[in-house]
Amino acid sequence: MITGFLSLLCLGLCLGSEEEKNNEHLPKPSLSASPSTAAEPGSNVTLKCQSHFQNVTFMLGKWQDSGYRQEQSSAGPQAEFLLTGLAPPDSGSYFCAYKRVGSQVWSEKSGPLQLVVADYHDGHRALSRKKATRIIFVTTVSCMSILLLFLSVFFIYRCSQHDPSHEENQPFQISQEGYGLKESQEVTRAELNAMAPSEAASVPAEEAPDLGDMQS
Template identity: 60%
Template sequence: MEAELLCLLFLRLCLGYENEEKNDKLPRPFLSAWPSSVVRPKSNVTLQCWTHFQNVTVMLGKVHDSEYQQEQSSVGREAEFPLTDLQPEDAGGYFCAYKTAASLEWSRRSQNLQLVVTGSLQEPSLSVKSTSTMTPGHRTLHCLIPSNGSECFMIALLKTGIPEPLQTKKERNNQTDFMLWNVTSKDSGNYSCIHYQCNWPHLGSSPSHSLQIWVTDEPSVSGTPSLKTDRVGGDEGNPPEPADTGRIFLATFSCLCISLLFISIFLIYRCTQRGSSHEESPKR
């Protein structure tokens, strides 16, 4: 009897080991949002799940909502889940998993993707923090949220044209700092910050007013790249790109000088033609 129990126990351990090996053969997928994971109310977004195998069954789930589940077959190694007319209750963490025709269980879940629907909370403010000990080439962006500091918020730094937040911090304070290290011309752009609740229902704020930052390749007095900032009036949309006002002025001045030069040559030519015609008439 004891021998039979030991055989059954050994067989169960072997089967469990085989299932673990079979599940380990399915790498974790990757979930992304297009055009962005931070969206306005009533807008549309597509969640894209990328797998390591073709023609698999993909499942989209939602954190803290076990009843939410969508399934569809992938096209190649990608499956798309469109979410339309988004409302504040659609915010939260999403994940995806997949299974092949040979596997019986779902793969490991992807990383959680936080979908933020803006507009439910008051917008924060973003500014450049200046201190006497500021390290050359680095900048600190200061985000201040309208909160008493008792509730848990996730504070995210956004950049126009980047679909995912650049940095995210979990805070119970009403302010936080984001560091930009070794800034170069690639860091030029329009920045803003938002905050949303750590827990359900994950209500999110409107983005702060955009802070325009541009970095020139010409070094400053300290030898580091020259960095300038300016506040953009609009908080959303496509703010104007950074521009070098000195170069614009030089180009405009050059065009005016060239135009005046051509006008002067034309006037001299006309006067010369008239003078020659007056000299020929008495001779005739």
């Protein structure tokens, strides 16, 4: 009896050691997201865990939350975990693992998969920054356009003015003409002064006979 008990004990230990040995060599699964790892609030995302064996139990976990756990048995080599009505708190790094039927030993964890659920507040702030940048750009372009227009008008106005050399010569010509007019006026005055004594001398000579006739 003792011999039979020892034989059963040795057989159980051997089977346990063999199972643990097989479980230690379970390759790690892969985890992917569909349609994308970036989701909007309220949308759905499917996380697919892929193993190399069939008839296994899959487990989905979250690195930041040790209490998060989903399990699903599958007859095939993969399992799909549907996440519905996503919200910003659902963002995080996910992983999956699997174990064979009747075993309590899980395989190695898959590589981390980062799921990002957009936040409306962050989107609103990003939109505000984008709008402010656009306003600054439009204002800068408008100011530069107005400055260029002002410079163009000023340049055209300057080019439309008369030639400076013509303006400088015009006063000189006027002064020359004025000087010539003054000279002619002075010459006329001198001629009048010269003619005045001769006219005065001729007047008594003509009036003398009239006086003699009056006396006779």
